[in-house]
Amino acid sequence: MRVNWRQIQAARNSYAALTAACELDGFSLRLVDLPKADVTCYSLNSINEQFYCDEIAGADCITIVGGPHATACPAEVAAYADYVIVGEGEYTLPRLLEEIEHGGPGNISGVATRDHHKPAASCVRLDAYPAFSDKQGFVEISRGCPFACGYCQTPQIFGHCMRHRSIDTIAEFSNRYEHARFVSPNAFAYGSDGIHPRWEKIEALFKRLSHQIFFGTFPSEVRPEFICKESLSLVNRYCTNTKLHFGAQSGSDAVLERLHRGHTVDDVIHAVDLCTESGITPVVDFIVGFPFESDDEQLATVNLIKQVARSGKVHVHRFIPLPGTPLAVTTARSLLPETEKVCGSLALTGRLTGSWTDPGIRFFR
Numbered sequence: 313m314r315v316n317w318r319q320i321q322a323a324r325n326s327y328a329a330l331t332a333a334c335e336l337d338g339f340s341l342r343l344v345d346l347p348k349a350d351v352t353c354y355s356l357n358s359i360n361e362q363f364y365c366d367e368i369a370g371a372d373c374i375t376i377v378g379g380p381h382a383t384a385c386p387a388e389v390a391a392y393a394d395y396v397i398v399g400e401g402e403y404t405l406p407r408l409l410e411e412i413e414h415g416g417p418g419n420i421s422g423v424a425t426r427d428h429h430k431p432a433a434s435c436v437r438l439d440a441y442p443a444f445s446d447k448q449g450f451v452e453i454s455r456g457c458p459f460a461c462g463y464c465q466t467p468q469i470f471g472h473c474m475r476h477r478s479i480d481t482i483a484e485f486s487n488r489y490e491h492a493r494f495v496s497p498n499a500f501a502y503g504s505d506g507i508h509p510r511w512e513k514i515e516a517l518f519k520r521l522s523h524q525i526f527f528g529t530f531p532s533e534v535r536p537e538f539i540c541k542e543s544l545s546l547v548n549r550y551c552t553n554t555k556l557h558f559g560a561q562s563g564s565d566a567v568l569e570r571l572h573r574g575h576t577v578d579d580v581i582h583a584v585d586l587c588t589e590s591g592i593t594p595v596v597d598f599i600v601g602f603p604f605e606s607d608d609e610q611l612a613t614v615n616l617i618k619q620v621a622r623s624g625k626v627h628v629h630r631f632i633p634l635p636g637t638p639l640a641v642t643t644a645r646s647l648l649p650e651t652e653k654v655c656g657s658l659a660l661t662g663r664l665t666g667s668w669t670d671p672g673i674r675f676f677r
């Protein structure tokens with residue numbers, strides 16, 4: 313049976329990870345630009361889904377769709393795809409391919425169709441699967457997040473309990489290449505429960521990596537309250553990156569509380585100051601246009617953006633009500649003229665990037 317993977321830029325790391333997982337069961341995923349026989353797999357997020365749903369509906373082959381959007385809206389996706397992988401794919405996708413190859417109905421755990429949906433019966437142990445095979449990807453070191461930020465799909469897909477890849481397997485994959493970059497919801501939470509940092513685990517990991525380490529920066533980030541003397545000293549001692557990327561999201565404590573962010577504005581200011589004192593450039597994410605954000609709260613965010621931009625860099629995004637999240641059925645509020653003016657002028661000086669007017673752009677990076 314020939315199995316294809318639809319090339320989609322935003323899903324390239326999923327391709328690397330799932331190719332490696334499927335190879336363990338004898339299936340190789342061939343990259344295609346259009347659906348082809350016998351089976352074509354897709355991984356879609358909630359922004360790019362609109363560009364692929366007609367292609368999938370009209371495909372002249374068996375289609376399997378996974379990814380954040382499929383997990384958030386399985387019934388909607390099952391209306392145009394043959395099979396939907398709900399949740400993690402490493403275990404479920406090879407099982408489903410075996411089912412299809414043997415002519416079974418695909419009625420297995422973690423799969424939805426128009427006629428049935430069996431929730432996943434297990435979760436993936438990262439060490440049970442290679443980070444990637446010959447298609448290089450970033451090494452996913454941790455999955456799951458104990459926080460529940462109102463706009464975020466991560467805990468809905470991977471759960472609230474953090475799981476980690478072992479130091480041995482991270483080193484095995486990272487040391488194959490000159491640059492080691494990692495996927496994690498919060499890189500500084502490596503080895504911990506996601507709330508109480510374990511710096512000794514991170515140092516033990518760094519000691520096993522033999523090439524250039526990029527940690528707490530693209531493609532992962534960290535949380536502001538994890539930025540402290542210990543974490544900054546580890547980065548300065550072992551890592552190549554001179555930037556740390558973390559989320560502030562709002563300049564209003566009331567908004568942060570409604571989002572269940574689990575940190576305050578002071579935590580963000582403290583993190584920015586500590587980074588600057590340590591010679592590290594803070595790169596800070598903000599979201600504007602939360603549905604419940606008052607004018608004053610949005611202006612508080614604008615003021616914090618200006619403050620951060622004096623010593624660091626800022627990424628600003630417009631709020632998107634992603635399906636499957638607590639804020640799914642809300643609508644982004646409008647931007648104040650002051651918000652647009654400040655974002656525009658900081659962008660012109662190179663201190664700010666992002667998509668504060670068009671929320672979809674960041675999903676295509």
Ligand code: SF4
Pocket residue numbers: 457458459460461464465466467497535
């Ligand atoms: S935004 Fe980050 S901290 Fe918040 S739930 Fe998502 S992954 Fe966790």
